[in-house]
Amino acid sequence: MSAKKRPEDLRSHRWLGVTDLRSFGHRSRMRQMGYDGEDWGGKPVIGIINTWSDANPCHVHLRTRAEEVKRGVLQAGGFPLEMPAMSLSESFMRPTTMLYRNMLAMETEELLRSQPIDGAILMGGCDKTTPGLLMGAISMDIPTVFVPAGPMLRGNWHGQVLGSGSDAWKYWDEKRAGKITEEQWSEIENGIARSFGTCMTMGTAATMMAVAESLGMTLPGASSIPAADASHSRMAAQSGRRIVEMVWDDLKPSDIITKDSVDNAIKVHMAMGGSTNCIIHLVAIARRAGIKLEMSRFDELSREVPVIANVRPSGAYLMEDFYYAGGLRALMGQLRSVLDLRARTVTGASLGENIEGAEVYKPDVIKSLNDPVSRDGATAVLTGNIAPRGCVIKPSAAEKRLHKHRGKVIAFEDYNHMAREVERDDLDVTADHILVLKNSGPQGGPGMPEWGMLPIPKKLVKQGVRDMVRISDARMSGTSYGACILHVAPESFVGGPLAFVQTGDEIEIDLPARKIHLHISDAELARRKAAWQKPAPRYPRGYGALFSDHIGQADDGCDFDFLVAPGKVPEPEIH
16 A cells, blocks of 8 residues: 555546646536535545436435435545446346446446546445446556445245245245235235345345455445445445545555455355355456456365355345344354455455454354354356356255256257246156256357246146256356256357257266266267357347457356456546
8 A cells, every 4th residue: 555645646636636727627617516616625536336226126225325425425524426327227127237247347447537536435236236336446446445235124925034036936936836826926026025225135136245345345244234224324424434534545446355355255155155146246356356266266165165144045044134143244253264364455454353353143144164054065166068167056055966966958949948848738847857048148148147047847846846957058146046057158159068958968967076967979069069050149239249249258257358458547638
């Protein structure tokens, strides 16, 4: 960290503090908005990147939280400017928010670079907003604090606690099986989402907010606070005060995100039983920081760190319970022996100092390393002849009987093919079959949608089957569960071996050995490859064409090649 900055060292000084015609124009436009020289003069300008949107129920409170951040910035002697950014709503955006994560990363980086901003507050939480915001801010590398949106309150139906996503899939199957009525389904719809905030299960939102904190990019405990809790408002204001101090100290993401802090984040992800989506996002985040993170590192640490957060879908409770049990500080306290406690954070202190004194108040919710929820690990990375660059599964969320399994394949060429077939009463399928979905990856989806939790065929649902092996190059929601093998790389759309799998083939999986194998000869695989024809591009023009031309595969973090290219982007000229 460099010496404390002076007012003339601020980036914003080049826009607002010098005596020339261009600065006259900048200052006069500030005055046009009703500000005076005392508002900005010699003060850090803090850009509040806000992903609030009326179309994003996870973020509807962020308009208010932005005002609370501003209050903190003003209290600390800074000058806040709120700048709206693209809001990636999991609830409504199609075909998938993953298509737009990199667009948000680009927008964040360029918003901060092109304007007189000295430090950034990032406001998000709904799945892809957390990695998108962080990726952009890391590439820009000015002082930054992430303000997590926080989970919503627990759902409720007939005295039962409902968890977003997980219970939707569960009760949908019960409805398909004829065990609940339309009226009951409507009641569940009314009770499953009771407040603003992200999914309150250990989905991608909760996982990535926890990852942001474990990387050191939030205030201590920030990621666990329910969105509707008054503590959330106080955290927002505290973040506003802290970012001003960080600007004077010149404490940047490059000072915080290191190989050790990334390892800490992976270990926390494992202990939380986090979303498989975390792998893609954390690989992208690390590579923006110049850290070459491979999928194999997740598998290595998964073998070392068991699941200790008893939160759905790997456990029994929800994020509100997790907060009452002590939150992420308490969980990291349980992991002290495996974390690098020297890792630096946005507080200026170490991770070890930030979690000092943290206690677990509900030991059934946050368990210990000696008494985990699951020793199977949150993530396993498999390789084999249909996934030479890897694929992933969440062992703790799959039935044990399927951890070693061999079965005949039913292959689907795309999502619509699959959706039609699984509803057929005459589908020739048993619980031992393996469902394979193709053309659902980064280019094939397009955007690698969350189609990986393939529905159990209706015929089997009626027989009481609730899990079977499903394989795809898609992702799945972090709220999903089951023996779903995901992120097969390279994807089928670009000629990965998954493209050549046919109905009637046999696939064998062995989670303990981390193997997946298509039981056909190399010669037959080569014959099928030679006969394969590459599909036409999904998009003829626009952002979709840019995406298709530059997107990486799942094991590369699905970032754009030109965004992870080496080299520093110069500061803008001010003429």
